[in-house]
Amino acid sequence: MMQESGTETKSNGSAIQNGSSGSNHLLECGSLREGRSNGETPAVDIGAADLAHVQQQQQQALQVARQLLLQQQQQQQVSGLKSPKRNDKQPALQVPVSVAMMTPQVITPQQMQQILQQQVLSPQQLQVLLQQQQALMLQQQQLQEFYKKQQEQLQLQLLQQQHAGKQPKEQQQVATQQLAFQQQLLQMQQLQQQHLLSLQRQGLLTIQPGQPALPLQPLAQGMIPTELQQLWKEVTSAHTAEETTGNNHSSLDLTTTCVSSSAPSKTSLIMNPHASTNGQLSVHTPKRESLSHEEHPHSHPLYGHGVCKWPGCEAVCEDFQSFLKHLNSEHALDDRSTAQCRVQMQVVQQLELQLAKDKERLQAMMTHLHVKSTEPKAAPQPLNLVSSVTLSKSASEASPQSLPHTPTTPTAPLTPVTQGPSVITTTSMHTVGPIRRRYSDKYNVPISSADIAQNQEFYKNAEVRPPFTYASLIRQAILESPEKQLTLNEIYNWFTRMFAYFRRNAATWKGAIRTNLSLHKCFIRVEDEFGSFWTVDDEEFKRGRHIQRGRPRKYCPDENFDELVAHNPSLIKNMQSSHAYCTPLNAALQASMAENSIPLYTTASMGNPTLGNLASAIREELNGAMEHTNSNESDSSPGRSPMQAVHPVHVKEEPLDPEEAEGPLSLVTTANHSPDFDHDRDYEDEPVNEDME
């Protein structure tokens, strides 16, 4: 966190300077002084317009500008998070203060990283966009301030005019300048809106659907930046004297502000370092700040549990006063803090974006499920989010289960986090825990790639437990791999990559994976000189059988090992000679194996017809040949030779299911001679083996 912040700070700091020199808006600062030296007057020609007409124009322009400002403020309020309570009490004219920096940290580091990883744009692009937005908003704020002053001046002028009955030429000129300035304000707002639209198009900003967009009014007369700056300078300098009397607003020195944009001057524009707005730095208002502290003494969103909650800080502050001191000293308005604000803004924006997307997705899901719930065969519980989301193939049911904290069954989906209409109530969303999905007892229905891919993005980002069993996920991971084989660590990585849920509680789910790999017959462990990897026997997976539990491990020598070797010479090469098969294969099975050996080897739908596959194939013969003699052709890979890649030296031993093993048909590698084979699972219900035990 600290490191990231440091990096961000550094990059932002340099980018700020680049932005200052490269931005069109900030270029105006430089040309401002040039324009001033030229002494040019604004390109506004009033001529001999009568006073009433000028005044009318002024009023109209003011009205338009005021509306625009209000609209923009509304837009910022809507697009930003809801203001905290204290901000609601702020005057309407004040710039809405975002709570981005004032909201307690609810984002986990993982989520933060996730968010940053999800960014569509490169950091450089984001940086540029943010700088542009920042510059625009800064300028807009300055314009707002200036606009207020101009408004006051106008009122003063109107009063004077009423008393004097005539308008001095000077006043007329000022009014003209104000009009031009207001038009320029519109232009600024257009620029900003374009920028916002640009952000929106790039997915960085969401605007509520019902929110009215700012009107894109064509400018009657445009002004080049130099003219604007000239105008600004002249107007501000012409009325400095008036404003100094009893005016609380400090006069805006844009020159100073612009020059110090990379290191903003607190004398010209005092920013509130405690609060960042959505792209705006609010004008410091001591009264407001003191009010805020009065209302919430010793309460600060950036302070909690004696620790400064400034992102990346976590400095320990014994009391609130020391925190304030720390805040003012360490997080004053500088490049670093500004950059951190930007990062936080980005985080908030991304969260809002993600939230909007997830809401939309949830809505679609609700709609979809609601429709489905009317179908005859739909699950009785309307809260069953699982069955129809992705695993439509599975003919299982689901039921709510209240498990608030500890994740349990991976077969269950989690409570939707976002609120939504329709059938899911708030209560149910919090009580619906993992819902067990149960496959048919007879066979496993493998999840298809589409099942996961359908909601891939969702599970990648949301810490929602996927409604698939570990076995299904492991299988999916293996089958997705190019070689149809994965090491344990690669399986881990696939889980963490594909599911945000599996980025925590690693010990739990990793153990579950190992257990499943060992427990399920369909997972075959193969060793080579580089280590071991896991493959999957899809047919076996569909059977969904487990290694029998609770049975003693037995050793059973196999007299027919030679015959097996005859079908797979690699056995001799890779297996230790002591490995043997314990039970005789009957002639029919052997013949069947001889005929179907190659398809059998590829049955497992894996790239490598390893020994594991061989064993799987044998198992297939033993267990399934009788029930479906032709079950292998579908998964055969004609282009692959069964002996294509052979490194196996170790294969998980598969006992036969008693109900399927007819007679003493057992295929067991032996223990005793190799540590790799010393955990031989045996077939239960074999009197011979029982006796050997």
Add this chain to the structure above:
DNA sequence: GCATCGCTAAACATAC
């Protein structure tokens, strides 16, 4: 009520 399934936790073993 019972059997099964899926999961979790734990113990244990082995290899590195």
Add this chain to the structure above:
DNA sequence: AGTATGTTTAGCGATG
């Protein structure tokens, strides 16, 4: 010794 990997078992809750 510590860690990763693999195996096995017990127990729990959900489900049929």
